[in-house]
Amino acid sequence: MATADGGTDSIEKVDVKGSIGAILDYSSRIGKEEKVAMEMAIEEFNSQYSNQHIDLLINDSQGEPIQAALAARELVNRHRVKAILGPQSWEEASLVAEVGSQAHTPILSLAYATPQWATERWPFLIQASADQSAQMKAIAAVIEFQDWHRVTIVYEDIPSSATGAILQLSEALKDVGIEIGHLLPLPPLSSSSSLVEELQSLKEGQCRVFVVHTSLQLGVQLFETAKKMEMMKEGYVWIITDTISSLVHSIKASIISSSMDGIVGVKSYFNETTPQFEIFRGRFRRKFISEHPDEEKNEPGIYAAKAYDATWAAALAMKGGRATGQQLLEKISNGQFDGLTGKIQFSDQKLAPAHIFQIINVVGKSDRELGFWSETSEEESGFWRDGRALAQVVWPGGPRNTPRGWTPPTDEKPLKIGVPTGSTFKQFVEVIQDGNNIAFKGFSINVFNATVERLPYALPHKLYPFNGTYDELVRQVYLKKFDAVVGDVAIVAKRFEHAEFTQPYAEPGLQMITPVRSKSSNKAWLFLKPFTRAMWILTTFINVYNGFVVWLIERNHCNELKGSVPNQIGTLLWLAFSTLFSLHGEKLHSNLSRMAMVVWLFVALVITQSYTANLTSMLTVQQLEPTVADIETLKSSNSMIGYCRGSFVSAYLKDVLGFNEKNIKNYSSPEEYAKALKDGEIAAAFLEAPVAKLFLAKYCKSFIASGQSYKVGGFGFVFPRGSPLLHDVSEALLNVSESGKLWELENSMLSSEKCEDGETEDDEISRLSPSSFWVLFIITGGTSTFALLVYMLHRNWNFHDSTSEHKTIWRFFIAIMKLWRQRTRKLSRRVSDVELPRGSPNIEI
Known part of the structure; x- marks a missing residue:
């Protein structure tokens, strides 16, 4: 073992005595491994520095924060310890840090979820466990790598999870565009019946990608229940965080093979092939077996290695002689040596963050390495495995092909689709109700049906009418009242707050429509x-x-x-x-x-x-031209204008094009627009490009498109954010467009509109030369x-x-x-x- 000053073999004959306290949870596997590792570290230190002796006093917190605080007071007040190691959970560590700061006793926290602000609040707190925010980025990278777009997070409902790891995981998923479909908190002491109830709600949903962040005990109970509920079969994806994956080596082989086969995990990495760790492993196994003969497996993991290194950090700081709490804090913070987990060096009382994580696959009775993920900088990161891609994953149920990550709707539970009833142009969407029978017609419905036919799987669905604004209809998807929306719904930025859209099936644009007049109105010449x-x-x-x-x-x-x-x-x-x-x-x-x-x-x-x-x-032959050339003419003349339903059009006219709100009127049918334009109530109407084409097909001689088209809107189908269906439906919609079917449906809609005021000829007749x-x-x-x-x-x-x-x-x-x-x-x-x-x-x- 290296010394604090970098030497490895020199032994200074200095008589230094003192005690180091430790607070552990004996009932947990982590606590058992940490106790053995700490005792080994003290034994080795006292053996290497023979003329000095450091005692290790360990108290059992029983996993209770209050018990941990009482244990810390006893160690400080009664045993006068110079430093305290542990505990493992942040709920316990926060109370112990308060005691240590009051007594000016350094606390080397082994909690993985220590907040960034903790060392500022408790100046004698040292974070001896690397921050795990990078681990959450690794999990997000695994999900993105498999091209999944929506996940469900299952976590243990304790304060450190909600405010620490889950918050970091949510941010990491958001950064790569992955939607969290559901958050499922589980009580620390969940019963089998409560787990069945909670998992049933997940089973009934579409999402099949689950990220689990719980303690080992709760995690094992969760997977055993999931196995009984047939949620560990083909099509399901389970990803575990470091709290379980770094302890897979300790789980009984029978449990792994029966309940956890196919799970993918991300865990902190350290080199287990160094001579230093090989020696540690042999001694650890012998000591662990003697103290815990009931444990089936006796391999040390990352938690044992971290506890060993933290103990050496405290012991080396005490080696130099008697020191005050402040002096000891500074020596620990400034010390550095080569430990089991790598180079131990603190910065601002925090251990350097981990940048390499191991990706594992639980198969058979143990786990195997798939590869690594590393974060070299905030901009660069990626997977690697001996210069090759990640190894082939064996998923739950045995398949090697990547699962879809979600399950399509079934006949028993079809997709619930909302359809607007208030469409201004019924050619796009029309809801016809005859008693108890409801029929849905229109271009939008036809396009959706053609799209569904192009999907590689059946998509059972049922249409439901919705009487309300289009913004309210989109919000129903966010509120989970509908699984999707089909209709002439414009793709608008603010609606992305509540949902996502497919590729547009109707061209975007806002077009100005005006009455026409003859170009030859002055016939004198x-x-x-x-x-x-x-x-x-x-x-x-x-x-x-x-x-x-x-x-x-x-x-x-x-x-x-x-x-x-x-x-x-x-x-x-x-x-x-x-x-x-x-x-x-x-x-x-x-x-x-x-x-x-x-x-x-x-x-x-x-x-x-x-x-x-x-x-x-x-x-x-009558030659026509618009009565209004551009919007500047409308604004300068203070003319009245009309717009077609959607609130976004009104906002665009006011906020972007600069029209006075008092000069904007709304109409609810094509006939009302035509009458208002002919009677001079409005000088122009602003219609979305798809409906403008339909309007001009019906009134081909009386009105004309004028000015430029403003590239906004476009019609698309609506799905929840991160919906697994979104990608497939968009791809199918592109196939409908590229095959010519979309063009055929649009032409059929336009040709059905007979021009009510005759045909017109817009091309100027050639003059003879x-x-x-x-x-x-x-x-x-x-x-x-x-x-x-x-x-x-x-x-x-x-x-x-x-x-x-x-x-x-x-x-x-x-x-x-x-x-x-x-x-x-x-x-x-x-x-x-x-x-x-x-x-x-x-x-x-």
Whole structure:
């Protein structure tokens, strides 16, 4: 054994005498092991330091806090002990600490549940047992590793459990998202009948993962009762804390094999393979057998090792000579040595916390190691086992596959599902009551039924109507009145206080709905809309150009085309535009002008008919736009608005979007919304996205969605927090969506709504542009240009037979062809530089 100053073999010849007191519970296995270990430590100390002698005075507390306090007073006042070891329970240790602080006597507490604040209240208290908060994190890690989401905690109903270990365990489970479905406190002296009653309530529930934190005696009694009630068979999971798992080595083999097979435990770890512990084990077994021959097993555990190390810590502090209580406290707090459980060193009068825990599996007549869990820091932790994953667990009943951790509802006890009766849109949920018969219909019900069909197991359930607000309905799950809720229930953050939601089966969003008005409400300039600006310009140019050609050719044959400049301009424009409505062939004298006019009339006919058809469409088809563009318009005009049921919509409109509460009204049916919007009671209605689609399907022409969609809500199914069904139902719901079944059900719902005010066309009709008529424009322009060229050549050439117009035209044509052949190459280059419209045919010259 190492000394306080780090030496191992040196023996100082100092004559120091004194006594160390100890308070133990002889009736418990822990007390028996601690007594043997303490006596061994004192014997070894006195043997190693032969010129000094320390007495060990042990009193039996019988597990009673008052008895422990009386024993402490006797040790301090009568026997003048220098320090006191123990006791094991915090209920006893707290009273002993009070006595020790008053007498200035150091108390080395072996209680595992010592609160963090204890050393501040009792300055002479030293926590000689490591804090177990890390152990609770290890238990939470085991549960998370197996992918269980809900557990039941069974614990011994003593103050230290409720305020210590159970509180720490609850925090650890919460940190990893595991829900505590039920807390079951058991009296320390529970009878078999009371255990049967308590366990029956657990058996009737769905949760099958139980964490047990009790004394060894109560724990063994609990598992023996559970075995008789068939709660140690396949499907059940039992996890034990250090208070039992560190004492499995002491339980009779018959009890382990008959009542505890398959249990998983987490216990404090220390190296049991060191030479120091091997020597201790051999001596401990011999002494324990001699003192407790009735005990079947005589192996030492962590409690014996801790008691041994605590005794050495006190003895080494007393070795240096006589000291006051304060001096002895400081020497114990500042001392350090290598003990059975590792390096013994105190910080702020507390033993360094444990960071490594052993995961065990109770199998056969003993336990086997599965691996370890370590917490290297607050952020990092994990399992390990010789560089590999944890060993395979043998669960209660013998299976090696991980149990589901819960049991589905049965036909005898089906799932109780609440359904809202006050849905604004009955297409989602409708409750029909005919005498004693109640029927449930709607999209939400259909989606849930499709989801249940996708589950890998049967899910017996029964629907119950609920007449109340949606917030109240969700709260019923928290109060355990319902096991789930199915309906058009919006997924809202504040509702997570009472329950959890599946994946949304209807898209989230809050949409503004407003009346519509025609985009063409100002029709004064509607006659210009059939053509684009470019079309109007090109048409005007072609008209004027054709009129000019006709006027130029006919002016020498008709006196009406001569006169003053203003008169000729007016005549030219008249010729240009009158061709759109009539053919003046009988008034034309030249075949050239007649040729140009005939082609232009054909083109004009096509253009005017297209214009008429497009204008008719614009006058016939109504184009719609919202009366309100955005919420800023609503707020600036102080307009009234409506919202759809759920209180969260009202709160969102006030708190997030900033509407005045006085301007918000609630309506209870689609018809009321439609009437209020049409009558001008409200300027807009805010509906959740799923019901907005349904509303617009019914009133497809009168109203329109406007502004942006606010990503809130979405419909989902409700389950209790940590419900084992939640994960499976969400997965099944995703399968329904990915298979197309959800889309099919939604389309079926929307198609069932017939538009009550007719169909509408929202797409703007295309306006006609030159790209639709470029071929016609080339034909008519080319014809007029040809006529103009022939006419100009005719006037500049000197022909003898000028009386014969046909002969002259023929001769002019021959001359033009000769001139054309001469300039073919030059014209070809010019034409190749001209970019024709897309889709133009190739022109060969």
